[in-house]
Amino acid sequence: MAILHGEELELNLALGDKVNFALSQLSLATPYRPDKALSLRSSLAGKVRILIEDRAQVEAIMALRPDFKLVQNQGYGTGTKFNLFIAVFGVIVAIVWSFETVLPHALATVAPLSWRVQAGASEEMDFASLGHICQNTSADLAMAKLVGVLATGDAEMPNVSVHIYDLSFVNAFALPGGLIIVSHKLIEQAERPEELAGVLAHEIGHVVHADPETQMIRRFTLNLISDPFGSSHSGGTIAMMEQFRQSRAAEEAADDYARQTMVAAGVDPIGLRDFFSRILKRERGGQSNNGGLAQLGSMFSTHPGTETRMAKIAPLPDGKKPKQVLDEADWQALRKSCN
Numbered sequence: 206m207a208i209l210h211g212e213e214l215e216l217n218l219a220l221g222d223k224v225n226f227a228l229s230q231l232s233l234a235t236p237y238r239p240d241k242a243l244s245l246r247s248s249l250a251g252k253v254r255i256l257i258e259d260r261a262q263v264e265a266i267m268a269l270r271p272d273f274k275l276v277q278n279q280g281y282g283t284g285t286k287f288n289l290f291i292a293v294f295g296v297i298v299a300i301v302w303s304f305e306t307v308l309p310h311a312l313a314t315v316a317p318l319s320w321r322v323q324a325g326a327s328e329e330m331d332f333a334s335l336g337h338i339c340q341n342t343s344a345d346l347a348m349a350k351l352v353g354v355l356a357t358g359d360a361e362m363p364n365v366s367v368h369i370y371d372l373s374f375v376n377a378f379a380l381p382g383g384l385i386i387v388s389h390k391l392i393e394q395a396e397r398p399e400e401l402a403g404v405l406a407h408e409i410g411h412v413v414h415a416d417p418e419t420q421m422i423r424r425f426t427l428n429l430i431s432d433p434f435g436s437s438h439s440g441g442t443i444a445m446m447e448q449f450r451q452s453r454a455a456e457e458a459a460d461d462y463a464r465q466t467m468v469a470a471g472v473d474p475i476g477l478r479d480f481f482s483r484i485l486k487r488e489r490g491g492q493s494n495n496g497g498l499a500q501l502g503s504m505f506s507t508h509p510g511t512e513t514r515m516a517k518i519a520p521l522p523d524g525k526k527p528k529q530v531l532d533e534a535d536w537q538a539l540r541k542s543c544n
């Protein structure tokens with residue numbers, strides 16, 4: 206039997222003992238329901254349940270603790286479980302988020318070079334299944350010259366090797382270990398070597414930021430979560446291109462690197478903008494004629510946010526004369542690299 210005395214609830218125990226609980230120390234043990242007995246617990250004695258069946262007593266308590274009615278649908282007990290659920294859910298989100306973002310990048314930046322090179326070679330096999338590599342000594346020399354010019358704009362530029370592949374689409378990719386894949390069609394679409402230099406500078410930006418390694422580790426960890434036994438494998442060019450799609454933030458950072466490096470090397474940055482705008486126009490045109498086919502493996506399916514990024518590309522500062530990045534013979538050697 207419980208009786209309310211002022212702000213205190215007096216509980217009559219067996220053998221005539223009495224215990225008093227301050228109403229302020231009591232909370233709902235189960236959600237309040239007007240048709241049920243009021244079930245309370247004390248913050249001082251968590252395991253003790255006080256059940257009040259007398260309606261007059263319940264009304265008197267409710268008058269002093271109107272907040273009990275507020276948790277009618279979500280009583281104290283349920284609230285705790287809900288909070289626990291939110292906490293567990295939050296921890297899971299944090300783990301998945303770190304698998305998705307922070308962790309892969311952290312791992313990518315500490316991965317040994319030998320691992321990166323091996324990872325790059327294994328990803329290159331994906332491209333080898335789509336087209337053949339074009340091996341041409343004079344083209345390789347010309348490409349090395351082009352990279353060398355860009356390297357004058359970044360004293361800490363890592364070693365990169367560029368492989369030209371005879372692929373059916375216009376695109377370039379950075380792979381782990383400093384390997385860059387350029388489709389021959391991209392070189393054909395470039396009207397001057399500065400345009401190719403711009404694309405290369407952008408891809409080198411991905412290399413510098415360890416984006417390909419980050420992407421590879423992210424894919425690996427997400428596969429572990431979603432498909433721990435590796436039972437399902439998605440194939441085809443679309444799935445493969447999806448693998449190489451960089452985030453918008455990574456794209457912008459690669460552009461920033463390209464702009465800075467080109468300006469420092471004295472290479473006209475407008476080359477990158479001209480190239481982007483021509484390909485964008487071409488792909489838009491292709492899209493209306495051939496539907497999805499034109500988009501397959503396209504530059505902009507793997508390089509999001511191009512238009513806003515293009516607007517940021519400005520010419521060399523006043524008074525800085527652009528450098529000639531390649532002579533005509535070298536440029537032609539590159540354009541004929543797959544012949």
Ligand SMILES: [Zn+2]
Pocket residue numbers: 407408411451455456459507508
């Ligand atoms: Zn990119």
